[in-house]
Amino acid sequence: AAIGTSVMNDEAVLEFDFVPSGDSLVFRYIFASEEYPEYSPSSFNDGFGFFISGPGFAGPYMNGAVNLAQLPSPPIPVTINNVNPTTNSSYYISNAGGTSTQFDGYTVILTAACSVQCGETYHIKLAIADAGDNAFESAVFLEANSFSSNGIQVQIASATGSAAITEACDSAIVTFIRPSDDVSTAL
Numbered sequence: 001a002a003i004g005t006s007v008m009n010d011e012a013v014l015e016f017d018f019v020p021s022g023d024s025l026v027f028r029y030i031f032a033s034e035e036y037p038e039y040s041p042s043s044f045n046d047g048f049g050f051f052i053s054g055p056g057f058a059g060p061y062m063n064g065a066v067n068l069a070q071l072p073s074p075p076i077p078v079t080i081n082n083v084n085p086t087t088n089s090s091y092y093i094s095n096a097g098g099t100s101t102q103f104d105g106y107t108v109i110l111t112a113a114c115s116v117q118c119g120e121t122y123h124i125k126l127a128i129a130d131a132g133d134n135a136f137e138s139a140v141f142l143e144a145n146s147f148s149s150n151g152i153q154v155q156i157a158s159a160t161g162s163a164a165i166t167e168a169c170d171s172a173i174v175t176f177i178r179p180s181d182d183v184s185t186a187l
Contacts, residue, residue: 011129018124020116022150025052027068027112029146031078031128033138036105037094040084045131046138047079050112054122063123068112080131080138083107103139116149 031048051065059066069078071091076082083091084105091107098104116122128140158172 011127014126016124017121019121020118020149023115023118024150025112025114025116025122025148026150027147028109028143029069029112030106030109030141030143031069031083031138032095032101032103032106032141033080034103034136035080035138036092036103037085037096038104039080039136040105041081041087043131044136045079045081046129046136047077047131048138048140049077049125049127051125051127052114052116052122053125055117055120056115065123065125066114068114069110070112071110078107078110103137106141109143118149 027050029048029050033046035042035044035046048069049061049067050069051059051061051067053059053061053063053065057066058064061067067077070076071078071082071088074088076088082088085092085094091110092105093108094105095101095103096105100106126140126142128138130136130138155175156172157175
């Protein structure tokens with residue numbers, strides 16, 4: 001299944017496996033392009049995909065992957081034709097004249113999120129490409145440290161007020177806090 005409407009060129013792909021420490025995955029990004037605004041909408045429908053596969057996913061992409069790079073409402077892929085000055089314009093920022101970056105336009109900060117199973121292995125594939133040509137580039141900007149899972153938190157309250165425990169020198173209360181939406185699973 002394709003996310004764009006044309007043959008894709010100049011593909012850039014990053015793939016990796018990960019094991020979440022919690023029951024959810026969150027990732028923040030911005031999609032930008034030189035195709036804006038002149039070629040939106042058009043057959044030059046550059047796009048970005050954030051594909052996840054693993055336990056619990058049975059999507060239309062390779063290995064049952066699902067594309068998390070979707071607009072929140074309506075849930076459609078992030079492409080030039082789906083986000084531009086006239087279509088879903090609330091997600092679009094004009095950068096005419098290149099004041100922020102070289103790209104003529106980009107999206108607001110978007111969030112890819114999904115539920116996962118703690119301790120299971122998942123595969124991520126980030127892909128971006130030019131559609132129908134290889135003349136005007138598109139890019140995705142990944143927010144630093146935004147790829148995360150809501151793992152169990154540990155709080156330590158020692159008798160001395162320290163947030164650490166020293167062997168044989170202190171007593172403490174150690175509290176394990178699981179995500180609020182995961183209260184039915186035993187630790």
